[in-house]
Amino acid sequence: MESKVKVVKDFYNREDISVQSAGRKDTLIVDGEIISKRFMLITVSEAYEVYKNEIIEESVNISTFYQYRPRHIQLSSKTPHNMCVCIYHANFGFLLEGCAKIIKSVPRNFQSFLQTICCSIEDENCMTNGCENCTKDLKNDIVPVAYLSKMNENVKWQHWRKVDDRIILTYTVAPLSEIIHELEVQLPLFKQHFFVKRSQQNYFESVKNNLRPGDLVLQIDFAENYRLICQNEVQSAHFNYKQVTIFTCVAWMFDKTKSLAVISDSLNHSKIDVHLFIAKIVQEITHQHGNFQNIFLFSDGSSSQFKNKFIVWSLPDFLVQFGCKTVEWNYFATSHGKGAVDGVGAVIKRKIRQITKTKNIILSDAFSFFECAQENITGIHSMYISDDAINASSPTLMEKWKVIPNIPGIRKLHSISCDDHLKLKVAQTA
Missing domain, CATH: 3.30.420 (Nucleotidyltransferase; domain 5)
Structure with a gap:
């Protein structure tokens, strides 16, 4: 069990899971040592999905995964306002959350969602919108027939917008059909961004580890x-x-x-x-x-x-x-x-x-x-x-x-x- 605990803790410290704060006050004392806080880039449940898919040989249940999150690893919801947030991931995540409020089968996790609509998230052609087989019509391909009658039902979601040269968090209330349309609009750019982010981070870790x-x-x-x-x-x-x-x-x-x-x-x-x-x-x-x-x-x-x-x-x-x-x-x-x-x-x-x-x-x-x-x-x-x-x-x-x-x-x-x-x-x- 000790080896699994170490693997879980090391996973939380990965650069694609959490980032170290640059703030001089963002510290904790752990076992008598001052440690800089790290803030998660995704939710714990999303991190667990990544863990399950990538670290099969050291599998743990979700309660154990939650239990062994290190103290200095802070939840994404506690990220300070002075830390940069990826607007692509944030806005796309807000759209998925809004969709999932009505359509429960829509994955809230970025990776799970992309795996649903793409042939392969590892394929550059798929992720750069060159594949003809990947899903593009979300309304017809991912919305169950039972929910088509709810297309006019209002949904409230958050959105980062640029207002007077400032990025502010706003709220939008609109029909479900509009949020699905917005997902389709953002999808091509988000797929490319997700692929580049994942490829570059994986390469960085690979070079360091080898x-x-x-x-x-x-x-x-x-x-x-x-x-x-x-x-x-x-x-x-x-x-x-x-x-x-x-x-x-x-x-x-x-x-x-x-x-x-x-x-x-x-x-x-x-x-x-x-x-x-x-x-x-x-x-x-x-x-x-x-x-x-x-x-x-x-x-x-x-x-x-x-x-x-x-x-x-x-x-x-x-x-x-x-x-x-x-x-x-x-x-x-x-x-x-x-x-x-x-x-x-x-x-x-x-x-x-x-x-x-x-x-x-x-x-x-x-x-x-x-x-x-x-x-x-x-x-x-x-x-x-x-x-x-x-x-x-x-x-x-x-x-x-x-x-x-x-x-x-x-x-x-x-x-x-x-x-x-x-x-x-x-x-x-x-």
Whole structure:
């Protein structure tokens, strides 16, 4: 039974089941240790359906699955408002819940629903709407005849909408026929999103779990800027505070894992910053652990930071600079880029806040923040790059990037690699 309990707990901690909070206050004390909270991406019952389908050899009943949810794994309903929610999954889930209020046979679980209407959720042709055999007419194919008379019955459901450049949660009351029509409208895009999310997450886990000597996996992201404050600041200081950029990274190697952060007073979060921060991180890791043959980068798909032609055409430069055989960059699906890397930023900010309060230390700029982190935070290797250093490197990069070609359809691409022939290979998924 102990082995099953461990499997269940490990399952709850999977990146496709829960994500670590980036909030410095989202912590719990478990067995005397401060642990960052993780928030579930789906309900426990939906997670159990995934568990049953994927982990057959360690099967447990649903009550046991509920019982052994770790304390730091919080329910999806408790997700803070400042954590990003996937609008595709949320809105499609609301529609399924609305449908199921009347048609009890409609699955509330995304995967179960897609398995009902698609030939195979593993088939890219099916999930990208190229299959003629997959269900498209939901009213005729999934609504039982007994419910056709209830098409005009009103249903209330939630919906995330954009109003005046803000995303707000609204409520809609409309006939069942309208909610089914809305499902049909959203279905093609949701299928693609679901497939990309699942493919990229599975590939990420596969690469991490099958590392060989010479492999290096990096998950990177910008943490929310840290605001430099002191306990008794005057009112004018409150409105004229400085900020610090924290670029975070978790590195997985064959026999070890390492957390790193680049601290900077540059607040641009630009493509130039990204290029230089990655170079700094890899240089530090190779200095400590030697060169790597294969480097795998994972990030979200922010077009201003990571997913643009400038960063993509940096891959051949990285390959030469780092002396490796392949460099690969994989992008998670929209709103699904959270992971262990978010915990790095949360830990740094929480510990710096504790140190400055308890020791009455005043941090005046990004460099003093870096020094404080370097001296007081163990387990996270901190580095510093100044805005002046970034500006000094900027002309060289911008001159090089003047002549690079566009990448057709880059928004739909989620996997880009460069081999030792310095040729780029692109794909919709890994």
